[in-house]
Structure formats: C-alpha cells, structure tokens
Amino acid sequence: MQLVRGLQNLRPQHRGCVATIGNFDGVHRGHRAILARLRERAAELGLPSCVVIFEPQPREFFDPHTAPARLLRLRDKLDLLRAEGVDRVLCLAFNQRLRSLSAAEFVNQVLVDGLGVRHLEVGDDFRFGCDRLGDFAFLQQSGAEHGFTVEAAHTVEIEGLRVSSTKVRKALAHADFELAERLLGRPFTIRGTVLHGQKLARQLGTPTANVQLKRRRVPLTGVYLVSANIDGVNWPGVANIGVRPTVQGDGNAHLEVHLLDFAGDLYGRRLTVAFHHKLRDEQRFASLEALKSAINADVAAARAHWQGQLQTKSLK
Incomplete structure (x- = not known):
C-alpha cells in the first residue's frame, strides 16, 4: 500500500x-x-x-x-x-x-x-x-x-444497531468489550512501544510495561484484565490506563501493563494490548501503601480470572 x-x-x-x-x-x-x-x-x-x-x-x-x-x-x-x-x-x-x-x-x-x-x-x-x-x-x-x-x-x-465509531466508543465507555468486538470485528486493542517510566510499580512489587500512547485522549480509563501479544504468544495480565492520580505525574494518560509470570526485557518492544474486562475505576489513594494493596488485589483478581479461563478450556 x-x-x-x-x-x-x-x-x-x-x-x-x-x-x-x-x-x-x-x-x-x-x-x-x-x-x-x-x-x-x-x-x-x-x-x-x-x-x-x-x-x-x-x-x-x-x-x-x-x-x-x-x-x-x-x-x-x-x-x-x-x-x-x-x-x-x-x-x-x-x-x-x-x-x-x-x-x-x-x-x-x-x-x-x-x-x-x-x-x-x-x-x-x-x-x-x-x-x-x-x-x-x-x-x-x-x-x-x-x-x-x-x-x-x-x-x-x-442486531439492529448501526455500526459507527461513536457506538464503539460508547461500548468501551461502558466496558462492554463483547459489543465493541462485534462492532469492530476484532477485539479492541491498543498498540504501542514500551518506554522507560518512573519504575514506581517495580518498587511496589509489580513491575509494569509503560506502553506509549501518543494520543491526547483515550477511550478507556480504569483498571482492566488484558492480554498482550509478544512474539505471537498472548500473555495474560492486568493494566491501568489513566492519569495516575496517586503519584505526581504529567497529567497525560498512561498505559501500564503487568503481565502475570512474565520475565524478560520489554523496553523498546511494540506490544498489542487487548482489553477483556474492567475491574474498577482509576482512583486516588491516600498513600503508596494503599496503592500497593489495591494493585496486589487487582493482580490477584486477574490471576483468579485467567486461571478460571484455563480451567474452563481444559474442561471443554
């Protein structure tokens, strides 16, 4: 082309x-x-x-x-x-x-x-x-x-619904990823290069890939169950997309992805992140310790979800 x-x-x-x-x-x-x-x-x-x-x-x-x-x-x-x-x-x-x-x-x-x-x-x-x-x-x-x-x-x-970009945005705003996928004809994904960040998540015990967004606004905000494609393999994980209100930031939206049980260097790699389910809204915590507890709970919820998915597949 x-x-x-x-x-x-x-x-x-x-x-x-x-x-x-x-x-x-x-x-x-x-x-x-x-x-x-x-x-x-x-x-x-x-x-x-x-x-x-x-x-x-x-x-x-x-x-x-x-x-x-x-x-x-x-x-x-x-x-x-x-x-x-x-x-x-x-x-x-x-x-x-x-x-x-x-x-x-x-x-x-x-x-x-x-x-x-x-x-x-x-x-x-x-x-x-x-x-x-x-x-x-x-x-x-x-x-x-x-x-x-x-x-x-x-x-x-x-299903009687006119397909449009506006409808896709509304589906994403309501975390209706099944509807978004039907409208798009594929899962909703965000692609970007992994950049060096503040490395705060690593200090809190849950290292994340800081995925470059390069956009003024994003159609999602909150904490989500995601999967990231790396060399043809889908890795389950959990992601936060938003302005990180608990830590002093630049006011721009950031996408931070924690991949379960992944060990390796992702800096400079281009990831395709697919969104599957919303866990919660982004929120401001009173302390880094409270933020750490919330992140640990998010990771536990993600791990339970993906383990449940594996068990379901093994029974089919």
Missing part, C-alpha cells in the same frame, strides 16, 4: 482511481463494508483503490479538547487499511487552508485535479467543504459535471 502525504506529493501516475473519504477511526465493520465495495468497484474498472483521510481528524482541529478519543493511532489505522487490500492512502493535513476550501474547491482540487477520481464511495450523510455545505447530492451533481460516478455506502447494522 502506498501512502501519499498531501496534495503536493500527488504525481501524474496517481491520477485515475476509485476513492472513498473519511476518518476511518477504528476501521470497524461498517468501514470494512465500504472498503469491500471499494475493492469491487476498483476491480471492475481496473483502477487502484484510494482512501482519503485527514490528519488531524477534523474535530480535533476545531476543538482538540472536546474531540472524541481516537480508537486508533494513524500508524495502526494504516496497518488495518493495508490489511483490507487498499492500494493507496492520501493523507491530507487538516489545517486552516483545507478547512477554508468550499465544497466546489475541494472537489476540484482533491477529487478532480489531484486524484482524477472515476468513482467515489461515500456515506449518504457525508458532509464536506467550508461549513460542511457539501453533501451527497452535491457530489452527485459534481460527478455528472466532471465525469465520475458516486455511490452511497450502505449502513451496516448488527
């Missing part, structure tokens, strides 16, 4: 494609249905498929403090788009210049002059351009003028 960053890096060989536009946060089952249709239309027309995304996401540009927490970092989103067979991703910097483009200017500069789009797949509620004045009807009219077709992506529903 080819990544093109910005209109300025488009070349003549990039013209002529089947495209779709969106944030694709989560690359959930609704997104995957759009991508499947994109592949079909690209194959029919003998053209490459292209996904147009924005960085930052538009709501993060307009109000970064209230924008929804991301389900995926850009790197992970690109990995999932690659796995879905996308040929090319055009990543546009969402800045004041792009935000100021009218709907007509966006069509002309991005779709026509930039990509030479032959067919476009978008949701029928898609809005774009300055003040979001462009809509599906405008795209159809523009397509008729410039020689490209436009098709509305069908809504995907599961």
